[in-house]
Amino acid sequence: MRRYTLLIFGLLLSHACAEDLPPVAPMPQYATLPLGTNSAIFSTGKFDWFELMEAQIETGRKAAATCQIIFDGDSYMAGWRKTSKSNSIWNQHYAKFNAVNFAIDGDTTSEILWRLLQGQGEGMHPKLIDLMVGSNSIKRNSSAEIAEGVKAVIDAYQKRFPDAVILFHGILPRNDKPDDQFRVQIKEVNTMLAKLADGKKVIFIDFGDKFLQPDGTINRNLMPNLLTPDDMGYQIWADAIQPIIDKICGS
Amino acid sequence: MRFYVLLIFGLLSSCCFAQDLPPIPPMPQYPGKLPAGVNPLTFPNASFGWFDRVKQNIADTKKDAATCELVFDGDSITDGWHGGGHAVWQQHYAKFNALDFGILGDRTQHVLWRLLQGQAAGMHPKLIALMIGTNNVNRNTDDEVVAGIRAVVDAYQKCCPDAVILLQAILPRGEKPDDVYRGKIKDVDAQISKFDDGKKVIFVDFGDKFLQPDGTISRDILFDFTHPTAKGYEIWADAIQPFIDKYVGGNPPQ
Numbered sequence: 001m002r003r004y005t006l007l008i009f010g011l012l013l014s015h016a017c018a019e020d021l022p023p024v025a026p027m028p029q030y031a032t033l034p035l036g037t038n039s040a041i042f043s044t045g046k047f048d049w050f051e052l053m054e055a056q057i058e059t060g061r062k063a064a065a066t067c068q069i070i071f072d073g074d075s076y077m078a079g080w081r082k083t084s085k086s087n088s089i090w091n092q093h094y095a096k097f098n099a100v101n102f103a104i105d106g107d108t109t110s111e112i113l114w115r116l117l118q119g120q121g122e123g124m125h126p127k128l129i130d131l132m133v134g135s136n137s138i139k140r141n142s143s144a145e146i147a148e149g150v151k152a153v154i155d156a157y158q159k160r161f162p163d164a165v166i167l168f169h170g171i172l173p174r175n176d177k178p179d180d181q182f183r184v185q186i187k188e189v190n191t192m193l194a195k196l197a198d199g200k201k202v203i204f205i206d207f208g209d210k211f212l213q214p215d216g217t218i219n220r221n222l223m224p225n226l227l228t229p230d231d232m233g234y235q236i237w238a239d240a241i242q243p244i245i246d247k248i249c250g251s
Numbered sequence: 252m253r254f255y256v257l258l259i260f261g262l263l264s265s266c267c268f269a270q271d272l273p274p275i276p277p278m279p280q281y282p283g284k285l286p287a288g289v290n291p292l293t294f295p296n297a298s299f300g301w302f303d304r305v306k307q308n309i310a311d312t313k314k315d316a317a318t319c320e321l322v323f324d325g326d327s328i329t330d331g332w333h334g335g336g337h338a339v340w341q342q343h344y345a346k347f348n349a350l351d352f353g354i355l356g357d358r359t360q361h362v363l364w365r366l367l368q369g370q371a372a373g374m375h376p377k378l379i380a381l382m383i384g385t386n387n388v389n390r391n392t393d394d395e396v397v398a399g400i401r402a403v404v405d406a407y408q409k410c411c412p413d414a415v416i417l418l419q420a421i422l423p424r425g426e427k428p429d430d431v432y433r434g435k436i437k438d439v440d441a442q443i444s445k446f447d448d449g450k451k452v453i454f455v456d457f458g459d460k461f462l463q464p465d466g467t468i469s470r471d472i473l474f475d476f477t478h479p480t481a482k483g484y485e486i487w488a489d490a491i492q493p494f495i496d497k498y499v500g501g502n503p504p505q
Contacts, residue, residue, distance in 0.1 A: 028279030040399025043363035113295035149292025
């Protein structure tokens with residue numbers, strides 16, 4: 001009897017919850033201007049994010065047959081295409097796997113979940129998904145919320161690519177001092193994230209310490225603005241994940 | 252006869268032109284606040300932050316339409332009055348119930364769209380301080396940027412016909428005088444200076460005040476060679492104070 005009560009209660013709860021949630025936003029309508037039109041005088045909302053997402057989805061579609069690694073995340077991950085040096089490290093290490101990078105500046109787990117609903121990754125068969133997200137939610141959401149968000153992204157990627165291995169990263173440290181409020185929460189979130197790994201299909205890696213000096217302050221040679229890795233920082237990143245790439249994708 | 256041929260040709264070409272352009276995109280539909288207890292980070296949603304800012308501008312318009320005497324609009328450089336320029340803003344403009352509609356990253360086309368959505372509708376500011384175009388110069392030709400700025404001036408005049416538009420030159424950016432965008436900005440500024448009609452559109456260029464004697468930019472004033480520091484906002488405020496005094500008045504209503 002008690003079991004049934006619990007079951008009914010559970011069903012009611014989940015039902016109520018589903019009812020409370022607003023519908024997920026549809027893809028907004030935006031305009032593609034005919035060639036030769038002056039974009040500066042055509043009134044439009046700012047759809048840059050959507051245009052970038054659609055272009056990247058298209059890149060994924062074109063590489064669907066051959067792509068072995070998908071990268072996704074926020075500006076840290078998008079940084080792979082920002083400088084000629086990070087780009088060249090990328091090309092040197094990942095071009096042979098026809099890797100595709102879906103990351104967009106400023107994104108949180110919420111945007112990645114939405115992008116996946118819009119068809120990102122459809123038809124692809126990657127062996128490895130490399131994920132770094134969460135930084136943009138620090139000091140805006142609770143650590144438990146951030147970890148839950150990352151778990152939701154891992155789950156969504158696993159559902160889409162049941163055979164792929166998910167490699168996900170600890171959030172990189174930012175701001176100089178070890179007792180900085182951002183640093184403290186990042187540490188807390190990373191501890192929670194580590195527990196989401198199973199060591200087989202879901203692998204956690206945290207190389208944030210490599211960006212620190214022995215006294216815990218940021219190594220400014222690697223993160224001059226105390227936030228984003230510079231070219232040398234991306235080399236550290238590449239070196240850290242190479243063994244996993246060798247193992248999953250073959251050298 | 253020739254007149255009619257031209258007229259028909261004009262009608263035809265304007266018709267073709269209008270047909271070629273896609274419709275202006277509407278405000279997207281997206282969920283507002285999620286119910287309490289729902290973790291927003293597990294709810295799929297796109298990056299609608301910019302549209303939230305536009306909605307805030309429209310809400311501010313409705314709230315302050317009766318009292319606002321001074322409007323600022325533009326991109327991140329104007330948006331920075333909410334950030335690094337806040338103290339200077341409070342001191343100089345708060346008394347005029349001034350509103351800052353500037354949004355970081357905006358280009359001329361985005362200001363045009365915000366106005367169509369109801370931003371500044373029904374307001375009666377005395378002065379509208381505009382600085383826009385720096386995010387166009389790396390995407391459009393100089394002539395296109397100039398046309399974009401003209402369109403923004405026209406749209407504001409239509410929206411607030413009694414206001415004077417203080418059209419501010421695009422600030423120089425890039426550390427060195429030979430930076431790739433310095434020349435483009437100079438060219439655009441020279442062209443838009445001609446929009447000054449001495450009455451309803453007043454052009455002002457205070458870019459030189461942001462430069463060192465050798466033409467370089469100091470991080471002390473534009474911290475990333477583009478965006479003003481608190482000191483930069485002070486320089487800006489000083490440069491436009493004569494226009495504020497003249498058009499908004501030194502003695503605001505109590």
